[in-house]
Amino acid sequence: MAAAIELKGITKRFPGVIANDDVNLTVEKGEIHAICGENGAGKSTLMKILYGMQPADEGTMKVNGELVEFDSPTEAIDRGIGMVHQHFMLADNLTVLENVILGAEPMSSGGRINFASAHERLGKVATEYGLDVGLDELVETLEVGQRQRVEIIKVLYRGADILILDEPTAVLVPQEVEALFDNMRDLKASGATILFIDHKLDEVLEIADSITVLRQGRTVATMANDGVTATDLAELMVGSELPTPATSESTVTDVVALQVTDLTVVDDDHRPVIENINLMIRQGEIVGIAGVEGNGQGELVDAIIGTAQASHGSITLLGEDITHSSVRHRRESGVAYVPEDRHHEGLLLGSPLWENAALGHQTQAPYGNKWFINRAGARAQTEIIRERFDVRTPNIDVPAHALSGGNQQKLVIGRELTSNPSLLVAAHPTRGIDVGAQAAVWDQLRAARKAGLATLLVSADLDELIGLSDVLIVMLRGVFVARLEPDEVTPRDLGAYMTGAATQAPTDQEVG
Amino acid sequence: MRRVVMALAAPIGALLLTLIISSIALWAFGSNPFSAYSDMLGHASKLETQVDIWNRATPLYLSAVAAALGFRMNLFNIGVEGQYLIAALVAAQVGGLIDLPQALHIVVIFFVAMAVGALWAGLAGMLNVTRGVNVVISTIMLNYIAVSGFMAWWVQAWQADLRDGESLSATNLGTKPIPKSGVLPDITGFVEFFTGDIRENNPVSGMLVIAILVGVLYHVLLNRTTFGFDLRSSGINPFAARAGGVQPKRMIVIAMMLSGGIAGLVGLVEVFEIEKFRPNQIQGLGFAGIGVALLGRNHPVGMAGAALLFAFLDISSGILQSTQTASREIVTIMQGIVLLAAVVAYEIVRRVREREEARATAEALAEGVAA
Missing domain, CATH: 3.40.50.300 (P-loop containing nucleotide triphosphate hydrolases)
Known part of the structure; x- marks a missing residue:
């Protein structure tokens, strides 16, 4: 029997980063397959490629033995692949039923939505897979775990038998995790294949049949969940040499x-x-x-x-x-601060470098005082930062967005370290x-x-x-x-x- | 040189585009575009029309600066309309009731107008920071409350007494006249020094001086003060501003109050001209000011140019009507087109400039590495 999913040599490059580097992944039909790895290991990129959200630069994909190439999620859905995102995509002010059929409404004559048939079909899907949720309830009244169930029903309703769950437990409390795992076992019993991302190792060991570990964009190991310990997995995730x-x-x-x-x-x-x-x-x-x-x-x-x-x-x-x-x-x-995301919290991208250098220190010499900005002082100080921290720029009047990421970061580090913190x-x-x-x-x-x-x-x-x-x-x-x-x-x-x-x-x- | 060309490309492009589209519109309505334009320009070359244009541009400019101050912080104060009307009404009423030495009397009127405008706009700011109400929504709502609510009520309540046998008409509608001591003097005498005689009943409003002053202060505040730096940072990237020590809630309330305070000055131009508040002619400057701010790119000098252009078009509408060369509504169409054209033209120039900057930076660096 052909594997549900077979990825060979998948490579995906972004400017300056290789997100996936020759990744191989085989998921058998009817199994629960966990993908582990640290943030930035390339899990999400791989799932996006599989779901048709991004094209791979190299490599091949087979679904149920057939070679495929997806240009959009619609094509992935047509092949029976469904994805439940970490952040739910539900309309709060619609009922469960309305959310599920949104975009795939069964029509009766005269262009009206046939709610009766939708109700019947959904009821069937829900009982078949043991997903218990009130179809006529408003989504805004649902708990997080129930919302996730709605998302799962949504992909099942569209005919998916290969489910991708992106960190499904991240948003859940422990009891909800248990309920989710029960649902996953029922789904598996009904013949669905589940691929899920997680980095909580106890959870992975509890539910997965097999496990693939990614590190720095590469597959480092695929193994059956048989005698593996959390510590083994952790070591694989972090790497054998520090x-x-x-x-x-x-x-x-x-x-x-x-x-x-x-x-x-x-x-x-x-x-x-x-x-x-x-x-x-x-x-x-x-x-x-x-x-x-x-x-x-x-x-x-x-x-x-x-x-x-x-x-x-x-x-x-x-x-x-x-x-x-x-x-x-x-x-x-x-207190000096170098933020996690320089574009979000660190820079005024459209403003000249010298204003960016002043940001956060505008009330202090040499940038200014409580009342006024000292333009000459700020500019002189920016020149000092440029010199000392090797910020490569033609002058200090170019807007911050014109610099490369590394030079932007040197500017941020420079302004913080020169402020005498x-x-x-x-x-x-x-x-x-x-x-x-x-x-x-x-x-x-x-x-x-x-x-x-x-x-x-x-x-x-x-x-x-x-x-x-x-x-x-x-x-x-x-x-x-x-x-x-x-x-x-x-x-x-x-x-x-x-x-x-x-x-x-x-x-x-x-x-x- | 290149910078100057780039800076002028957008407004000139927008103006040309406007001329082309307006000509098509004029032609489609059966008027001759050239005679319409020559009528408009011909009248604008007359001194008294120019005085009208300046007097019209003054409140437009103040209204634009009020809106721009909010825009620079991404606060869309759509409520300048309500703010200046209620401010002008209360200030005129207070001015008519009190009797003080001249300078003091005028100062009190200014203070009341700015305070009322600031409070009315501050209300929207408070609603935003305490209850999360979107400023666009609340300022629009407050416009209705100010104009259809308080203004309609107070205009009746504060209607000046009529003389015996006199009935209410357009000429005697309004608040009690402000005594001479409370009226800001015109600057006709000063302007005549440069231009020669101006017709007696066509004075140049003293508010022009105030408007220029406000423009200068606006520039200094935004570009030279720490507060202005905080305000601009919040507008460009509120998260970076917050990490840089700006208190977002406090900034929102202060910026709204400043915007409203400037808005409070808008209506004073007419109040000082007719020496009372009369509700019929004065309306609409708040919304026009948003357009002027948009066209002038929130820049103190740019907005002055935009205000003069809008004022010229406003005054031309009357001229077109009297000369019958074209329908006066064409002017409203032109104001709309110039705004749209400006938005498009500025966006194009912005993209070109951004690409050039990135390339220039890369080039400069490549040379630096080679050397």
Whole structure:
């Protein structure tokens, strides 16, 4: 029998990045196949190629033994492939039935929608696969787990027997995960093939028949779920060799720059996104935060720079309590910030470089004061940044969007480091920039550390974390789960802590 | 040189496009486009028409600056209309009731007008930051409340007493006259110094000076002050601005109040001219101001040019009607076309410029590497 899906040699390049590099994947009919890998391992790109959202540059795809090439999701759907996205695409103000048939309405004569037949067919689909949901309920009244079921029914209704679930458990609470897994088993029993993305290893081991691990765009292993342990998987995800930390002398002093005590931040639904975080950074120290993305790193950063409010706990900068200070006050007190996404939070793309250099420091010399902008001072300072941080630009009046990503990032790093900061909060400081610019940024961060800067470094790049940090902290589900020494850490440990396959004794969580 | 060409390409292109389309429209309606244009230009060369144009451009400019201040922060204050009408009405009423030494009396009228405009616009800002109401929606709604609600009510309540046997008519409609001490002097005498005699009943509004002052302050505020930097940053990238220490909610309320405060000045041009508030002629400047701001690209000098163009077209509509060369409505069509043409032309120029900048940067860098 031909495999449900067979991908051979799939390669996809984006400018500067190879997202998929010679990926091979075989999914047998009627199995649940998990795809694991860290953020940026190429999982989503692969699924997009399979679902026809992006074309592959190289490689072949076979569905049920037939060679296919998809130009759009419609063609994938015609072949029986359906995708449930991580973010639901449902209209809140329509009923479940209306949402499901939207775009594929059964028509009766005279161009009216035949709701009766839709009702009947859907009822059948839902019972057949054991998906229990009220067809006439408004989607806005449904729980998250139920909404996901609606999404699954939607693809089944369109005739899919190969389902792609993109991180289906990311949005669910544990009971809902159990319900989803029951649904998946029922679907499998009815003959459906399921391909799902997940990086929670306990879940993968519970439900999957076979597992494929991706790392840096390559398939590193495909195996049957038979005697595999979470730690094995974690090691495969992280890689068997970790970079050796640059052997540089410790510059850590005993002056505490940042002290975070029992910090809790809640989301709009009052659920904690980070909980009881304790953290201390001394002058001359780089504290690296590792973890799979979306485990509270962003919220920790927001709370420290002041764009998120602490609901509990305190933040102290060089002895001054800044827990409830404005962002501006924190910036003026010496908090420097390199955001995760320079286009989103770091730059005014349409504005000249010198204005971008002033951003965040507009109330401070030499850029200006409380009332006025000092254009001459700001321009002179921008020239200094350009010189010292090797920002390649014809002049400082070109708009920021004219620069390459690496040069934009050098400008951002430069403006933050030249502002004489006492704490640098750097989130993914080398994401999406070329190798040369990356090395330059690392050198600057090391130099600043040597000069006594306290740095909080959040990164998904293990080279960066291990190469720069004095201490590594692993974050999972909003709490610190481990504190590791960069020169002793093994891939097995790091992967295990990051994915929750291992935990340190609770006494070790008091970090700092 | 190249920069100047690029800067002028869009407005000139837009103007040419407007002329072509308007000519087609005129021709289609059976008028001769050339005689219509020559009538318009011929009259505009007369001194008294020019005075009319300046007097019309003044409130248009103020209205445009009010709108532009919001636009620079991505706050679409569509409510300048309601803000200036209610501000002018209250200011005229207060001005008519009090009697103070001249300078003080005028200052009080200015203060009341700006305060009322600021409060009315600030209401929309507050609704946005506390309840998440979209500023476009709330300012439009507040227009109705201001014009059909308060203005309709207060105009009746504050109607000046009529003399015995006199009935209400277009000429005596309005608030109590403002005493001479509260009327901003015209600047005819000063202008005559350059132009020669201006007809007696055709004074140049003193608000022109205020409008120029507002334009200068607008420029300084946006480009030289920290507040202006914060405001522009918020407009370009609110997330980056927030990470840079700008408090978004506070900025929204302050920017709306500033916008409304400037809007409050718009109606004063006519209030000082007729020395009271009369509801019939004064309306529509708020919406026209949005068009002027759009055409002038929120730039202090650009908006001045746009205001003069719109004023010229407004005044021409009366001229066309009296000379019968074309229907006066053609002017409204022309104002619409010039706006559309400007949006298109500026977008084209923006794309060309962006591509050139990227290329110039790449070239400069390539040379740098070679050398």
